[in-house]
Amino acid sequence: MRQTAIRPVRSVAVIGAGTIGASWAACFLAHGLEVVAYDPAPGAPELMRRMVAQAWPVLERLGAVAPGADPGRWRFEADPARAAEGADFVQESAPERYEAKQPLLRAVAAVLPADVVIASSTSGLLASRLAEGCTHPERVLIGHPFNPPHLIPLVEVVGPHASRAAIEAALAFYRSVGKRPIEIRKEVPGHVANRLQAAMWREAVHLVAEGVASVADVDAAVSEGPGLRWALMGPTLTFHLAGGEGGMAHFLRHLLPAMQGWWDTLGRPEMTPELQRRLVEGVAEEAAGRSVTDLARWRDEALVRLLAAREAVS
Structure with missing residues (x-):
């Protein structure tokens, strides 16, 4: 070309x-x-x-x-x-x-x-x-x-x-x-966004496997918290704001040690049949009878409102 x-x-x-x-x-x-x-x-x-x-x-x-x-x-x-x-x-x-x-x-x-x-x-x-x-x-x-x-x-x-x-x-x-x-700019399996999704879901599965929280509560920890911010800016810019007036430089000086400690404890769950069963049952409970079609329709309608709201304030 x-x-x-x-x-x-x-x-x-x-x-x-x-x-x-x-x-x-x-x-x-x-x-x-x-x-x-x-x-x-x-x-x-x-x-x-x-x-x-x-x-x-x-x-x-x-x-x-x-x-x-x-x-x-x-x-x-x-x-x-x-x-x-x-x-x-x-x-x-x-x-x-x-x-x-x-x-x-x-x-x-x-x-x-x-x-x-x-x-x-x-x-x-x-x-x-x-x-x-x-x-x-x-x-x-x-x-x-x-x-x-x-x-x-x-x-x-x-x-x-x-x-x-x-x-x-x-x-x-x-x-x-x-x-x-x-x-x-470099080939990696899963590109970028799917790798980020996979990393987060691995930890979500680990938390369920360890009995830290239910499937629904782990999902809520994302959708009702950081997920709302991630609809506006990515994780690095989010942490830039977490550093206050000092921005990312302040964040790295004062909060990075704690985060590195969390990194050291992140899990690598084994997807045993029992764990898979717990995930299936947990998401069924979270869906509360709503079909995949119903959930997709709700998601798409919410996406439309979210996109419209972002456009209005951009």
Whole structure:
């Protein structure tokens, strides 16, 4: 990918149109783009139609629908290469396995000009391996969203093997559709955000395993406390404020020793069948009869209000 000017994006190929791909499609359509999708599942077109219809009024409430944007400006193709032909950007969201993603990426790359970025939604696979065997592998990278992509701003852009032009094009494209992309400069399994989630959940599981608190109370310790601050700023900036007028320098001088003592006691729980049973039972008790669908609907509605509130004070 040698171009100096960034290709304007008017059409996006969504390769893999399940829950993540269809949510991506809603985001792209809301920003006035044309979407061509591919997914081998028999019910994929209906799923996408339903998810776009559900997402559209939510995006309108957020002011995220561009003038003239059309929720029906998409079509399905039965072949991934045909879906990609003519696209200015590709967002792949196939199942989380190299053997599922690599053939699709190779087929798509073979029909596209060298300046078209191919981004994978993978939550943990390595970009360098995904690019193996692709035509112009330097334009294949990761654009990992958080679920649901049409609402959550974060996108992790990973491609240390990729060209600078491809990275810049991906960052610019994601910004243009209302996202907050971050560049991850070194490949690590799980990227950044999922590693942070995994580290916290490991300690949450350890606390349950040791009988320190119930599943519900450990969850509340996050959602009713630091999680509220984390919706506004990350942990380092949060601790900068914890240092008062002296900021991070004061925090490090006066509070770091205590925190390092806590680090030394963090756990590495063994996920025994008994512990897994306790987690399943604990989350069922916390859900209090609400189905996964009910909880997801509540989460998304709360996310809309939270995003609107952040926008109002930013």
